[in-house]
Amino acid sequence: MIRYIIICSIALLMAGLISCSKKSVFMVIDDRMMLDSLGLISDRLTDDDVCNQPEHYYPDSSDLTMNKSRTIRLIFHIMNSTDKKNNFSPEEAPDYFWTMLNNAHERLDQNRKMNLPEGNDTPVFPPNYRYKKVTVPEDDDSDGFLYHYDDELYYFLNRGRNRNNYRRDVINKYKVGNDSTLNIFVMPHHPDSTASETYKAFGSGIALGNSMKVAGIYENGEESWKYATLINHEIGHVLGLKHSWIRRDGCDDTPQHKNCYQSHGDPPCDGIASNNMMDYNNSQMAITPCQLGIIHRNFSKDGSLQRKILEKNWCKKDTSSVITIEEEMHWQGHRDVHHDIHIKKGGKLFLYCRLSLPEKGKITVDPGGELHLLGTRIHSDCGGSWQGIHISKGKQESGKVFYKGEVSIEDVKQVKAQD
Numbered sequence: 001m002i003r004y005i006i007i008c009s010i011a012l013l014m015a016g017l018i019s020c021s022k023k024s025v026f027m028v029i030d031d032r033m034m035l036d037s038l039g040l041i042s043d044r045l046t047d048d049d050v051c052n053q054p055e056h057y058y059p060d061s062s063d064l065t066m067n068k069s070r071t072i073r074l075i076f077h078i079m080n081s082t083d084k085k086n087n088f089s090p091e092e093a094p095d096y097f098w099t100m101l102n103n104a105h106e107r108l109d110q111n112r113k114m115n116l117p118e119g120n121d122t123p124v125f126p127p128n129y130r131y132k133k134v135t136v137p138e139d140d141d142s143d144g145f146l147y148h149y150d151d152e153l154y155y156f157l158n159r160g161r162n163r164n165n166y167r168r169d170v171i172n173k174y175k176v177g178n179d180s181t182l183n184i185f186v187m188p189h190h191p192d193s194t195a196s197e198t199y200k201a202f203g204s205g206i207a208l209g210n211s212m213k214v215a216g217i218y219e220n221g222e223e224s225w226k227y228a229t230l231i232n233h234e235i236g237h238v239l240g241l242k243h244s245w246i247r248r249d250g251c252d253d254t255p256q257h258k259n260c261y262q263s264h265g266d267p268p269c270d271g272i273a274s275n276n277m278m279d280y281n282n283s284q285m286a287i288t289p290c291q292l293g294i295i296h297r298n299f300s301k302d303g304s305l306q307r308k309i310l311e312k313n314w315c316k317k318d319t320s321s322v323i324t325i326e327e328e329m330h331w332q333g334h335r336d337v338h339h340d341i342h343i344k345k346g347g348k349l350f351l352y353c354r355l356s357l358p359e360k361g362k363i364t365v366d367p368g369g370e371l372h373l374l375g376t377r378i379h380s381d382c383g384g385s386w387q388g389i390h391i392s393k394g395k396q397e398s399g400k401v402f403y404k405g406e407v408s409i410e411d412v413k414q415v416k417a418q419d
């Protein structure tokens with residue numbers, strides 16, 4: 001017993017970070033210096049591009065690190081002329097767009113199997129993202145809608161000399177939320193254009209950074225659910241997706257095709273039409289694994305505009321379960337975990353990218369367990385702190401931490417010795 005106390009006392013004096021008790025002995029790695037003194041150098045080879053591959057971000061309902069839904073913060077700007085004749089009124093807009101968003105969610109939830117290529121076995125994953133209307137100080141009603149009456153900037157024109165669909169002036173003037181919100185500008189086509197028989201005031205849209213314009217909704221007088229896929233498609237662009245009928249959209253599971261709205265028997269639209277969300281077709285109900293991988297990669301990439309518009313729902317620790325590692329696991333993408341991580345005897349966890357722990361979260365490595373940090377940055381993303389890597393020591397062996405490359409351990413707040 002005396003010997004035990006002496007050992008503990010010396011250790012505490014040396015590191016100030018070692019906890020001893022009759023039940024457990026552990027050391028805490030709380031920064032890079034501690035890693036250098038307690039960790040082991042790894043000789044494992046890594047791929048520089050590993051954090052960018054969409055396949056490392058597929059949603060997975062059976063994986064506690066990949067089953068969480070991301071929430072996109074958005075606000076609507078209803079653009080109108082000063083005579084208030086060309087768009088929804090404050091009495092009409094909330095119900096109309098609330099119904100549209102609900103329908104857009106239903107369609108995401110029903111993600112369909114791809115029609116193309118014929119005979120494909122492309123799997124279907126849950127999209128795992130949602131929309132949420134938020135309010136800003138400029139929003140007097142706090143209902144997620146702002147109304148602007150501006151004869152210069154209220155309209156959308158995608159043809160002719162005065163076309164303004166790519167122009168950002170309306171965005172620059174009215175955008176709110178400091179990049180933390182997706183700003184959706186609902187604009188009518190210009191009334192002079194819609195009076196022309198040759199101008200088609202279709203529902204259309206354009207994504208510009210983390211803002212987007214949608215047009216043709218009010219003047220067509222259709223029910224709101226008919227524009228749910230337009231919203232999903234345009235938000236798909238904001239989230240980083242390209243049109244899927246083109247060759248270079250970054251995905252092998254979205255084949256190139258003729259982009260037919262539907263099959264009508266005559267070439268080139270005599271075969272099966274696409275049902276992908278990022279084509280122009282009468283379904284737009286399928287999002288492929290690769291497309292979801294791109295979206296979730298962008299959500300996970302520190303500093304990306306897609307990450308900035310997310311609600312930070314990964315900060316508060318979810319204590320309902322612990323991520324338990326009992327075999328060899330490779331996390332080859334950035335992760336925002338909501339739980340503590342416990343690496344048990346025989347478990348090996350390889351981290352290649354960024355990992356965020358929730359407030360007061362921790363990683364425990366049991367004797368016989370291994371944590372491998374390969375160019376990894378571990379932090380707590382929400383301005384708070386986590387509690388570090390706890391290495392348990394048994395009589396025969398202890399947990400091991402290997403590292404290689406530019407590893408950083410940030411935002412750890414030391415906890416008092418436990419008993």
Ligand SMILES: [Zn+2]
Nearest residue numbers: 233234237243
């Ligand atoms: Zn598009």
